[in-house]
Amino acid sequence: MEIRKELKILGWMIVLFLAAFFLPVESTRFNTAVAATFDLVKWYAREHVILCLLPAFFIAGVISVFVSQAAVIKYFGAQAKKWVAYSVAAVSGTILAVCSCTILPLFTSIHRRGAGLGPAIAFLYSGPAINILAIILTARILGFEMGLARTIGAVAFSVIIGIAMSLIYHKEEKAKREEQMNIMVPPEKRPMWQTAFHFFTLVLILVFANWGRPASGDSQSLWYLLWANKWYITSVFAVMLAFSLIFILRINWLHVLGAVLVVALSAFVSSSPLIPMVAGVATLSLITLLDKNDEENRQWTLSTWDFAKQILPLLALGVIIAGFLLGSSHDNTKLAGIIPNEWISSLVGGNSLFSNLFASIVGAFMYFATLTEVPIIQGLLASGMGKGPALALLLAGPSLSLPNMLVIRGVIGTQKTIVYVTLVVVMATISGLIYGSL
């Protein structure tokens, strides 16, 4: 018997016992927070998983399997024109950063052997902030306006911060240039427009399936018309997806037809749009997995599955923690969390310089697992956070964290890391101030 191991078990028992012994079940505050946790978890499960997250994972899968990422990285070579390198660095996060683990290696290579410090920093900053899953979820839960502000802010500031860094260190940049990188680009398997067609069909299905309800009383605008007909529009894109599966991915047309029939049938039988969406996801997975023509089709669904496995548990945990600490508020429900609202509104309420600066600094040091920033900010907004500080947190948060600062430091040194972090914090604060006063 190992004493150490047994003591560890005993330790855990004591901790759990004390937690149970002092469980504050009499406290209303605690009980409301527990209720809020369940409520928020249920709301996410009902509103966001099937229509939003599942298709989003398939989109991320398309990016990682069908889109040639090597074709993008050639713009990061040492020979690339500066403005090209900056613009590509600022937006390519959407297709390169589907997994945050690709960002640091790519950053290192761009810095060491590619286009240099400026574009490398631009990519490092914008990559995590504009990854496609993050944009989709931000726009869906925090509102279209916030999604747009996040995307524009990330792209604009990545370029500004990149240029600022390269100006500060331009002497050093001139000194290197000896080692250059030769980047091999594998030939494209199919024309670009075909991949793009397949990709945008999926994106449009996602967009229309999640088209938001217009403000009450609005029954004339284009927005309302699109909303009223959203399931017809989604169906049209679903048919386009079927064509794409047959003619672009070259999946056996009998299989696709079978899948279409199953989905159509489920749509006629059930009144809820969730059933045909689930049927669609299930049959799509099945026909791609059974496909014999092209191994890549199978890989598409497998990598979609990888994303789901990586992201769903963390997101679920994020929702649980956000619900408990910050409460649940959506539609007409409003349940408080364990943290009093006054604390939050006194720290990050309104749109003061302090609120924005505080949100930026906390965001810069705290680690957010992929996408968890969204439920956390949703909770903070409901507990009294101003929209300026929320944007500041979104802009400083996902790109920076203490662990990733340490890795960056290993690549570019302490001094440059401090300058970079300071620039991000200052920029995020300023953009929060501007957005909050709009």
Add this chain to the structure above:
Amino acid sequence: MVEIKIIGNNCPYCIKLEKLCREVVAENQIEATIEKITDLNEFGKYGVMLTPGLVVNGRLLTQGKLPLKHTLVHWLTNPQNPSK
């Protein structure tokens, strides 16, 4: 003797690529050394920008993607002429 280097830190596909290489090597009884390069600062030396990268006998064969198994079998059994 085939010298295989897998370039990547701990991204999920890097771990998978290593596993897949070991699998292929074992199944086809290839005489090989498998080395994993995890230091970010070394990646550039091999020309790797996107992880995972696969270097066989000093040649970078793929990066940023998990190769299909039959492609990998082909590469590792014909290390002299890996082009498909």
